[in-house]
Amino acid sequence: MTNLSLLTDDKVISDEAKELAEQAIKLKQKSSDFDIREFPTELIVDKYTRPIPEIDNKTELFMPEYQREFKWSIKQQSEFIESVITDLPIPYIYVADVSDGDNEGRIEIIDGSQRIRTIARFLNNMFELESLTLVPELNGFKFKDLKGSRQLRLKRKTIRFIELIGVDEEARRQIFYRLNSGGVTLNPMEIRFGTNDGEFLLFLQELAKDEKFKRLCPISQGRIRNREYEEMLLRFFAYRFDMESYVKEVRSFLTNFMAKMNGKYIYKEGESKIIFDQVHFRNVFEEMLNFVDNNFEPLYFKKSIKNISVPRIRFEALSVGVSLALSSGQPIFKENIPEWLNSDIFSTLTDSDASNSIPKLKDRTFYVVNNLLNLPWQPSSTAFIKSLAGKSVIPFLEQGPDEEEVGIRGDQYDLF
Template sequence: MMAQRGQTKGEARQRPSLEEIEAAEAQIVEETRKIGYNTVEYTIEYLADKLRSDDFYIPEYQREDVWEEDRKHRFIESLLMGLPIPFLFFWENIDDGRLEIVDGSQRIRTIREFLDGNLRLGDLETLNRISGFDFNDLKESRQRKLKNRTIRGVVLDEEADDQARAELFDRINTGSKSANPAEIRRGALPGPFTELITELADSPTFKILTPMSQMQENSRTREELVSRFFALSGDLDGYRDRVADYLFEYAKRMRDELVENPEIADAMRGEFHRTMDFINHSTPYGFRKNDRATATPKTRYEAIAIGTKQALERMPDLQVEEEKFKELIESDRFGAIVRSDGANARARLTQRIGYIRDGLLESVS
């Protein structure tokens, strides 16, 4: 008897049926996005000039300079050596004709910085004789050759919608450090919801509760955490294991809702501050694992933040002694829940949120 599909590796499996193959093909056709584009080739000098003049512009969600100095130096070394450079991606702004840099802002920014004489190369692995050089230290003929070097790019059609651009950006950055979902949503979905997320992520109490590295701050990790707070506490029924897609759809829906009903933002703001103030006064070290930790694990954050919010909804006058809260979040049971496999699975998410919610309510019963 032939084994069923989905059995363990090494075992025979049943080939998909004709109906399953047709259904898979139909899904591919349905999900395929046809985006118009054309290929271009720009010189290094042209890219720097267009960025200076703002004809090529960096969208708000990519404003932060997230490349370390060593990465900039290595990129310039690659340019000088004539090594292949990944495609740049642009989108033609339908309103003013300028090109938005969808992918490649860090590369173009580094190019401009070097040509302007504002980047001095560090210790290079291969071209070690130019370590410590800036652009003006290079031989004049080498300066010309570098400025005339070209990089290929793709310009997306102006008709590409928000979701198509965001999805493309997400896919071409898979495995890289260029942009994360929070940055993508910020650029693709401007408006009152994004403004609210940005405001709350910058609140003093929240910053105290969520320690993180400078790189995480520049990558807008706190905005990601605030988005998760609202989405997971307000639309858990619509949750899917693909968190980025789920949050994008939620943010898009809330953008439209806050445009029609601006007063909702005040209620959301109040819920957020109330929850964070409660956590700040009731826990010894916020969302950290202990008093020595300098990071904010997402699974731990989700459990404590959303579990607390749900407990306060059920018992608005809830008060918990710090020792009891500490005992709850330092328990072996809680540690096992937040470390378990399948962190994004809905069952796991519901379990860790419920553990904190029920634990807080039981502590005063």
């Protein structure tokens, strides 16, 4: 018989080292409980789309900011609905009961946002089934086209949820990344810290400590630990100075911008070069911050006075919009700031489920710019056009074809 000990290193781990390792494991373990629940699809849609007045018209079920955008094609959505209708196995959806902060008591989606949004879209007749092979007879159907009895059965079809209890924000992010990236636990900003070090990174780290910035733009401790301030600043400078380079994928756009600022980006023919001028960048940031401090009181970047953590999308729209307006050299119109800052339109444009498609990004940014310059504004995103025309009460579920998402009036958003 082979002596297995001869095939391994004869290094001996001491009892003290074993005990230290055990203590480290226990320290890193996330103490949590969970329940397995089954919700009918009709209730899932209600929890995800119905605003609740008692919690500032937020929905009970929500997507956190670290979640990815809605990217399923109509074919993928159709196949999922076909699976639900025909009782094929559906993977568990992971959610968490939020125990503190602005979202206390709400249910955060950790894994399963594409499925939840697809169910909500179909039950709201927002797309036709297509490219089905299992039940091709369903091609061309919307929910309303199904027999009444089938509609009832689909609405009470249950989906299994694993609801985590007592899990903090950092742990929820870790669970999401592990479920969606094959065990890679670093978030995008952490990855950039490891691969794009340089003068610009040090600059972001320094600005992230700015006391005025933290006062005007408070965020939770969990987000601070995940380098959210650095992420927000990166987005501000990237959209402010290089928005026209953004095509579709936010992560690669931000990573490329950081590489440009650190002198590590290889420009393609025809691309405009951007030089990192630390003095200029700081002046632009401080000019924007001072304007917000002097004119957006008492909300500043917050959605409401009760909020204790600023949504990333709201910060992006306000910071970039203010900076672009100030850089235009045109007179700033301050009289109506409270009106548009607190408007339902701006709330819709900066909803936590809003995506970063080009027209949506420019719609919310130039809503701020145009109001500050007293210029007319019209939405270009399919979702916002329908919503503001009263044709859709749930714009974050709208998904137009790519050609529609280019926008009907893209020229209104020419940068200065």
